[in-house]
Amino acid sequence: xxxYTVAPLQQDLFAVLIPWLVSITxxxxxxxxxxxxxxxxxxxxxxxxxxxxxxGMRRLRTNIDTWGTSxxxxxxxxxxxxxVRIQVDFxxxxxxxxxxxxxxLWRDDSGCIALAGPYEGYTGVVPICQPLHAxxxxxxxxxxxxxxxxxxxxxxxxxxxxxVTSDPMQFADALSVDLINVDxxxxx
Numbered sequence: 001x002x003x004y005t006v007a008p009l010q011q012d013l014f015a016v017l018i019p020w021l022v023s024i025t026x027x028x029x030x031x032x033x034x035x036x037x038x039x040x041x042x043x044x045x046x047x048x049x050x051x052x053x054x055x056g057m058r059r060l061r062t063n064i065d066t067w068g069t070s071x072x073x074x075x076x077x078x079x080x081x082x083x084v085r086i087q088v089d090f091x092x093x094x095x096x097x098x099x100x101x102x103x104x105l106w107r108d109d110s111g112c113i114a115l116a117g118p119y120e121g122y123t124g125v126v127p128i129c130q131p132l133h134a135x136x137x138x139x140x141x142x143x144x145x146x147x148x149x150x151x152x153x154x155x156x157x158x159x160x161x162x163x164v165t166s167d168p169m170q171f172a173d174a175l176s177v178d179l180i181n182v183d184x185x186x187x188x
Contacts, residue, residue: 005166008128010054013084013161016128020114021050021088024105025098035087048092056085060160078165083132083158090153091142099137099153106134106157115159129161 014034021032027050031043035053043049060081067076090098105111116127135156142152 003168006163007166008161008163010084012128013054013086013159014052016115017052017086020111021052021102023114024101025050025090025094035089042091046092048090048094048098050091050098051089053087053089054084055087055156058083058085074169076167076169078167079162080165081160081162083160084129086157086159088155088157089140090155091150093151095151095153096137096139099155102157103134103137103155106131106155129159132158132160134158 018029018032018034021027022029025032025048027048031047031049033040033043033049033051035051042051060083064079064081065076066079068074088099088102090096090102105114111131115129115131137153137155140152140154142150144150
């Protein structure tokens with residue numbers, strides 16, 4: 001019996017979000033990153049870069065529990081509807097335009113289609129996540145290591161995803177019953 005598993009993972013959210021941000025901004029993949037990565041320098045300011053960071057999660061509903069949906073009757077799946085807040089920071093001369101385009105497309109069918117996948121590494125049949133809403137873009141100046149102010153526009157994007165935790169359970173689907181003579185087998 002194996003341990004608990006969770007799918008999709010939070011990392012799967014970024015596997016669909018980052019390529020979409022690359023397509024919106026036209027930046028190289030290396031300039032669009034998941035935030036809060038230790039020992040990674042910020043990308044070069046020119047032509048700009050994007051950092052996306054999860055800043056909060058909130059339960060949306062009571063769990064949905066289902067038995068053996070993966071073909072294994074010895075497990076139960078607990079699905080939790082989850083709202084995830086992602087802060088997307090756009091840096092560089094075009095940051096205002098990128099933030100405006102992102103906020104516009106997030107609230108449009110384009111965002112739903114882009115986040116529905118498919119993407120490399122995911123074989124599921126339901127979308128990993130779907131956009132719910134986004135705040136308006138706002139200017140948040142950033143002071144770099146040279147004490148220079150850099151343009152930074154920020155959008156808080158809210159999406160829903162439904163991680164499923166598989167819980168291994170003991171399960172018997174067949175029993176073998178034999179009659180034995182107790183006095184013969186276990187003499188007094």
